[in-house]
Amino acid sequence: MKRKIYVFTGIFIMVLFCSGCVVSEDKYMKKSAEADNLSKELATQQEKNKALADENAVLKESTSKLEKKSKEVEATSNTYKDLLQEMKGEIAKGQITITELKGKLTMDVVDKILFDSGEAAVKEEGLAVLKRVVDILKNVKDKNIRIEGHTDNVKIIGRLAKTYPTNWDLSYARAINVTKYLQQGGIDPKILSATAFGEFQPVADNSTPEGRAKNRRIAIILLPKE
Numbered sequence: 001m002k003r004k005i006y007v008f009t010g011i012f013i014m015v016l017f018c019s020g021c022v023v024s025e026d027k028y029m030k031k032s033a034e035a036d037n038l039s040k041e042l043a044t045q046q047e048k049n050k051a052l053a054d055e056n057a058v059l060k061e062s063t064s065k066l067e068k069k070s071k072e073v074e075a076t077s078n079t080y081k082d083l084l085q086e087m088k089g090e091i092a093k094g095q096i097t098i099t100e101l102k103g104k105l106t107m108d109v110v111d112k113i114l115f116d117s118g119e120a121a122v123k124e125e126g127l128a129v130l131k132r133v134v135d136i137l138k139n140v141k142d143k144n145i146r147i148e149g150h151t152d153n154v155k156i157i158g159r160l161a162k163t164y165p166t167n168w169d170l171s172y173a174r175a176i177n178v179t180k181y182l183q184q185g186g187i188d189p190k191i192l193s194a195t196a197f198g199e200f201q202p203v204a205d206n207s208t209p210e211g212r213a214k215n216r217r218i219a220i221i222l223l224p225k226e
Contacts, residue, residue, distance in 0.1 A: 079222065080105050082136045090129070103224050107133070108203070111151075111174070111216040118160045120173035122181060130178065133220065134185035140222065145182070146193045148219040149175030152212035153199040172196030178218055191225075 080100045090096040090113065097108045114126035122130065137145060149171030156164055164170040172194070179194040204211035 079136060079140060083107060083133070086132050086136060105222040107220045108214075109218045109220070110213060111218065112213070114178065114218060115174060118156075118164075118170075120164070120170060120177055122177055127181065130181050131185065134182055134187060137182070137220075137222075138186045140191075141188075142225060143222040144191050144193065144225055145187065146195060146219075146221045146223060147175045147179045147182070148201075148221065149173075149194070149196045149198075150201060150203075150215060150217045150219065151199050152215045153202070153206045154212065167198040168196055171198050174218060178220075 077100065080098065083098050083105075084091070087096045087098065087107075090109075091098065095110050095113050099106050109129070113129055114122050116123055151167040151171050153167070156167060156170060164173065175194040175196055179192050183189045183192060199206070199215070202211075202215045203217070204214035206212050206215060
């Protein structure tokens with residue numbers, strides 16, 4: 001009888017022990033699942049935080065570029081206003097035109113102000129005009145300044161053709177001489193360039209004397225730095 005009691009008691013203890021094992025294992029599995037879920041949530045949140053940080057960096061960069069662009073446009077507009085005021089006499093006579101579009105400022109100067117007919121050296125009256133331009137442009141630091149030479153479509157003939165065989169040659173010589181003067185006047189040569197278009201970028205009809213006069217010009221152009 002006692003032996004049976006011991007056996008039943010042992011069985012009962014084993015059942016209790018095994019039950020405890022099951023309960024403990026169940027709690028472990030739940031805690032493990034909770035830990036996995038938390039790890040996944042943490043990883044997801046970290047990805048979101050990184051995406052937000054990247055977006056914020058992009059927004060800051062875009063804002064910085066917009067602010068820089070706004071300052072450049074404002075500076076160009078101030079230069080535009082100064083040139084309009086300084087050159088109002090020549091503008092009224094149709095000798096100079098000044099335009100501004102999307103941060104690009106263009107001043108077209110008809111050739112007769114700067115040069116004698118068929119010549120590339122800037123004459124005295126032209127030097128006086130350029131000096132007034134230099135006094136305004138020498139304060140420009142954030143733009144490139146390009147000097148363009150343009151002519152009408154009348155071919156160069158006679159004695160002059162020996163010096164300037166084509167309109168390309170004449171327009172380039174004139175652009176270079178104006179560029180050199182701007183440098184001598186104090187404009188940083190690193191932002192200066194000269195180019196020639198000859199007769200190939202007219203702004204008026206070459207079939208009339210008035211149109212040809214407008215096409216014979218020097219263009220001084222302020223461009224955003226790349």
